[in-house]
Amino acid sequence: MRTVTRRRFLAGAGAVVLGAGLAGSRRVAAASPLPPPPEPGMGRTVPLRLVAAERPQALPCFGGHVLPMWTLSDTTWLPVVRVQIGDRLEALFENRLPREGEHSSIHWHGIRLPVDQDGVPYLTQPPVEPGGSFRYAFTPPDTGTFFFHTHCNTPEQLGRGLMGVLIVEGDTTEPYDADEVVMLRDWRIDLDKGAFTSFTTTRGASRAGTFGNVRSANGAPEADLRLPAGGDCRLRLINADPTRIMEIAVDGAEAAVIAIDGIAVPPFPLDGWALAPAMRVDLVVRAPGAGGSAHLVDRRAEPPLPLARLVGSGSSRPPRAFDPRPLRAGRIPEPDLAAAATLDFAFTAGGGAAPIPPGDGSDSLFLGSICVSSDDFWSINGAAWPGKDHSRIPPPLAVLERGRSYRLRMKNASRIAHPIHIHGHSFKVLASDRQSLPLHHADTVLLLPDETVEAAFVADNPGDWMFHCHVIEHQETGMMAYLRVL
């Protein structure tokens, strides 16, 4: 297996590279600026009803089996909600999950919304119990590719399929020839018996996470995307897996990255992009000519694993240079680095009461319907979430002054990679001591083993904001805290 450190970027895309240490960072010439952000439109109200329920069905990747999925819609296993920038989303969430006491809520991942709409049980709202409901209403402030999922007993709720996609449109300068969502995730299935297997394991939770055995793109073993031949096509990739880090590449076609976690970057050639749980990346791919095909692959697998087949259809567009149109710039506030306060966060193993157990492969880890776990293996700055119980709210990890800029030094002091997610804000990722990164914004930042990443943001959204690893078993076993913006 190749390591994720193969992540390579071409300089010139505004990349920042670190030398021997963080102090040695050097800037590469900035890329040309993006077109200005879109003006919000007329502001429709978009109603949405999401009903969490068990709906047995057979996705193409289930090997012919019907599995007791938990989903949010009667008409599709994966709701894809598209709104325009300026629209207000009014979503009624109903919990009809079939198990007594199965708490739930909806977290709108990556959306910078008011904290009482953030969907974190106990911290921002009471959990929605079976038979209950909650009305979410907010106007997304940013264009881009986002998704939504529940935020408690997530390994099982996400593991059975509870999630959806939220696209906020308005960022294109000229339309692309296609605009497709590619939802990437695994499933844990006994393909002989046709049943979900345990969603968590002690061994997985204390290490890199419990991996699925059935991989999928848009619910298929390999998604088949028919694209206008020779066209420049936008692919919105979402890694909704609770565990797996992928390295995205395209074999057989030219491709460029145009947005990361929903926010535009000046286009740069795709040459392997680490896509960890909860991350999104928007690509423009030059579709093959009529009848030709190319492949979206995960290069972390050996040999690279095809995720989607890209097939050119219709009459081919004339040959021309690949020069993908940029998206419009995002609206993330620019941190004032000169005045920023620095916060240090260390992401470590242990810290809670329990040491990491020997790898006996046991499945004794318990993650409950009411937001509790039986173990804590992980910590932030030496502390795990107290009592392994989401309902026990600890003091904030840090208290931030509203409107002030903060520079975060996030150090992974463990031997396992951690994608660290902040709610309600988007980081400007500045530098790493292990790799060159393009300047970009992100709500989820991958920390490789022993890597330190510096990011900055303006703490402009008041409230208590979750700050946690998005390897869900790491989150649920201690690597979870919150930042208070006052």
Ligand SMILES: [Cu+2]
């Ligand atoms: Cu983690």
